[in-house]
Amino acid sequence: MEDIPNMNGFIETVQLKGLTISLIASGDHTEIIHHKLQPNTRWALEPEEGWEALEYLFVISGMLKLKTNDGFVVFKAGDSFHRSPVKEHYVFQSIEETEFLYVSSQPVFHRYSQITRNLMNLVISIEEKDGYTGDHCARISRLSMLVGEALGLGSKQLLRLNMASFFHDLGKVKIPQEILQKPGKLTNQEWEIMKRHSIYGREILEETKLPFLMSAGIVVEQHHERYDGKGYPYGLANDEIEVEASIISVVDSYDAITTDRPYHKGKTKEEAIVEIERCRGTMYDPIIVDTFLSLRDRI
Incomplete structure (x- = not known):
């Protein structure tokens, strides 16, 4: 201050x-x-x-x-x-x-x-843990809100989506650095640890005791669930998944595909869109995919 x-x-x-x-x-x-x-x-x-x-x-x-x-x-x-x-x-x-x-x-x-300071501290904790995550979270938030507005979500849902999309990777602050930034493929044990980040994210947001962040924590916890029930951490499927989490899932994947990382070079926008379409109805909610693709000129 x-x-x-x-x-x-x-x-x-x-x-x-x-x-x-x-x-x-x-x-x-x-x-x-x-x-x-x-x-x-x-x-x-x-x-x-x-x-x-x-x-x-x-x-x-x-x-x-x-x-x-x-x-x-x-x-x-x-x-x-x-x-x-x-x-x-x-x-x-x-x-x-x-x-x-x-x-x-x-x-x-x-x-x-104080709420603002709490949010600022959360942002700093993400960026200090993983330099990739800072810009990544801002991009995910912007694209998620485009999709949410196109879907006609109400103001309460948009507020929750705005918070959850920005803080979706917050739980990575509890993942060991050597796992988070490992350039090669994770072992099975390391992958199980990595998958805990969505649960950690919900727990951190719940600890703030702020109702709107606690609500966003539910979405954060679910953003790696899959439409076909093969995601994590709970294997939720279809309508069991909050719509905000389904939006973040698509947008997060798109950004991951198109962004350079230590273990792979980012692909083109067109290649990412083909991959998103291929997983329509398996990894991703078909309605969310269709809405996302309808916005391709604004992505």
Whole structure:
């Protein structure tokens, strides 16, 4: 955290990838928090039991789009949005670099900033463990959200998908480095250890005690399950697998096929698409594959 002095004391600022939040004023339980979002960054409001605050945002610059049942609503500079209290999930996405003020009638910043710090620490722990994973997670998140939106997922599912897709490899922080970065084929014993990373990911997210991360942990645990029931860790099949996990499975495979790794050179986009199509209905949910392939021009 970085403290920036102003006339009234200090503005508290917390940064996460793509997002900077600053508490600029507070009093009588009301807080005004400045947000700066980089392009294609998502920000959400979600209901919480016992939370009765008025929550209001005012766009200063840039543009936000909000997922609705009928598509998207765009908020430009000068537009505002409020709910009292929030009873649904709302997922906003910055179309370009965007700044907005968020006002809450109940104190939220210190809890909010702690959540941000927790997320930042999780991101750092992934990147320190495996340099490949940092960019990989960002790509998986971007492509997963494209597929989720094309499928018409609701705001609550999109929020869970956004979190789970970014943190899907989090459990690798518990995998020994010599296994994680081994250039050759893993032994059977090493492979069994590697397969535990999806379970570890759920456990780490559950330890945060944050409801939206705990929910994402269920998806993280399932992202290596297969449509035909031959995946891991539990051999789930078809509709037993959360749709968000099925999306990540396809996107994760595509990225793995097209990315250079110590043990193989990445293939072309066209070769990856052929491989994804070949596994339609076995490894991957056919509907997810069809939706993914319909977006090939945006991949």
